[in-house]
Amino acid sequence: MAIKTYHQNQLHLIPHSFDDLIPEKHPVRLVNKVLDQIDSSPLVNAYDESGRPGYHPLLMLKIMVYAYMTNTYSSRKIEKALRENINFMWLSNMTIIDHNTINRFRNSKLEQCFKDIFKQIVLMLAEEGVITLKEIYTDGTKLEAQANRYTFVWGNAIKTNKAKMLKQLDELWKYAHQIEVGDQEPSKLEITEISSHTIDQVLKAIDDRLNEHSIQPDQATKKKLGAVKKNFKNRLIDYEEKEKILDGRNSYSKTDHDATFMRMKEDHMKNGQLKAGYNVQISTENQVIVNYSVHQNSNDFPTLKPHLEQMRELYGEEQFQELEVITADAGYGSEENYQYLEQQGLLAYIKYSTFDLERRQQRGKKAKQNLKNKQYLHYNAIDDYYVCPMGQHMTKIKDKQTKTSSGFIQHISIYEAQRCEGCPLRSSCHKSQGNRRIERNHHLEHYRTLMYERLLSEEGIEKRKRRSIEVEPVFGHIKSNRGFKRFTLRGMRKVNLEFGLHALAHNMMKMAA
Incomplete structure (x- = not known):
């Protein structure tokens, strides 16, 4: 039997080069080529002039972008890839970087200038003619936060507990006032909002009346009065701190204060449950992500205006004014959004909540009139x-x-x-x-009539068809193909950067394709 010779330790006259082992059109070459063309001065300026020299920022950026393109999100796994993966070794020129250094770069240095880097890549695609930045398709999805699913704080629970505290104060007030007026109807405690000053005021009035009449309260009242003196102020301080974290939201997670509990879709049957998460919004053109934003609202309609304002800030007023058309689903169909888009001079193709129902009734399906x-x-x-x-x-x-x-x-x-x-x-x-x-609402009805006519036009029908193949496949690629269904970082600041890296990696993969 003929067998080729095998000498593991045989020396080579001309050593192997990693460049020879990587195909000519491999995505890692694209990452290297594209990022060499961007203006990296904002990233360089993020470093301090003093101290020990660090790794070159462009090297760190290339490693981070390619890592997210290959579904490598952990800093420890990136460090391992720099030691074992030929593509990473070629990209870094055999530089081995500690996972702590990688993590510090991602969380502190890259965050300061990442939006500018993302914008430069998008503008490159615009120069190549892949996109025009004149038309966008917008949609959102909910991604689970890196937080405990069972440690939460609810805003309504705080309101209920504060109302119970106020009720107990009112009962004690009536008891103390009953001492003076006898059988007459006691006055009600006319306080609608509980505070530390309110608690001190009521307790002082109660003590003054009890001391003045030399009366010892019964056992139940004495126990209730002691509980108020001992616990109410501390509980109130705790509630005020939690309300400050809530900042108008209805809930938050104890392990990630920026995450809000939202109903997540678990499977194709939509059997879901409340989990801590974030509402991620993206705008695409030709399946290229041109803008992204992360929000704490569970509904989509309040996110459209801040999402577009972030796009204006990202590209500048002159570039933003070139945007002409926006298409989105019924989750954004509100009077506020219609009015805002009209003021911005944008041609909107956005359904309102009952558009599909009206269309079914018009076609004869479920056409029975409801008076x-x-x-x-x-x-x-x-x-x-x-x-x-x-x-x-x-x-x-x-x-x-x-x-x-x-x-x-x-x-x-x-x-x-x-x-x-x-x-x-x-x-x-x-x-x-x-x-x-x-x-x-006459103003809203005007916009609904306008949208109904616009969405049923030939262009409107084409926009509605196009929307389903624009944004949805991007989310499907990120969440299903790339397996990104839960954030690995915590806090709004870090979460924003993490999804930005995914968005940039997606665009780079589109360029490679």
Whole structure:
């Protein structure tokens, strides 16, 4: 049997080069070539002039970007790859870097200038004609935080506990006041918000009355009074600290204070549960991520404005003004977003919440009219009234204002029917005790009519089809193909950088493809 000779320790006249072992069109060569072309001065300026010389920032950046392209996110695994992986060894020129150094670079040095590096790569793609930066498709997804799933703080629980504390103070106040007024009805403690000053004020008033009348409270009252003196102030300080961390949110994780509990989709059956996470928003063009942002809101509609404002800050006012069209799903269809996009001069193709339902009804699916739905009531725009199913005029009785969680003011008009008593259609029309009332937001209805016509146009139909093959595959690639479903870092600052590295790696992979 013919066997080739094998001498493991045989010396070579001309030593092997890593360059000979790496294919010509390998992605690692692209990383090296592209990052050599960017302006790395912001990254160099992030280093101190004094102290021991560090590894070259461009070397560290190349290693970090290629690591995320190969699904290597741990600093220890990156260090291991620098010792064992030919591609990493070629890229670093056999430089072995400690995992602590890699971690410090990612968490402190890279964060300061990463957005600028990301922008330069996107602008390179624009110069090559891959994208135009005139049209974007926007969507969001929820990613689980690196946090304990069962240690949480709920804002509503704090409100409930503070209300119970206030109720106990009120009971003690009534007890003390009863001593003076006897059988008369005691006055109520007129305090709506509990504070340290409130607790001191009530306890002092109670002690003064008990001492003045030389009365010893019964055992139950004495125990309750002792608990208030011992625990209430400390509990209140704890609640105030937690409310400061919440900052208007409804929850946060004890192991990652920036993470909010959101309902995550676990599988194709949408069987999910509440987990600490972040809402990640991206805008794409030709499946290239041109902008990304991380938010603490579980809903998408309050994230659109800050997402676009971050894009304006990233590319500058002149470049942002070239943006013309934005397409998104119904999660962004709110009056505030429609008005903002109109003010920015952007042509929006964004569904509102009932768009698909109206389309199904128009095509004859589930077309049975629901008289309780105001969309089936005729509206006379000239004289400003509705017509109920029985033909009566529903006139406007008042206007009101409501404020959204973001502070946006909505103007609502309220209309009321005249004579609902004895109407044969009343049971199928409404269930209120008096005459039927409906609310109408004329400004929002204007935008809905505009969007309905725009989305049903030829261009609108094409935009809706295009949206499903623009953003969704990008999320599918990052979450399923690359296995990134949970952050490895904690805190909004680090999480923002971590997803940015994934976004940059995705764009580099698109360039390589």
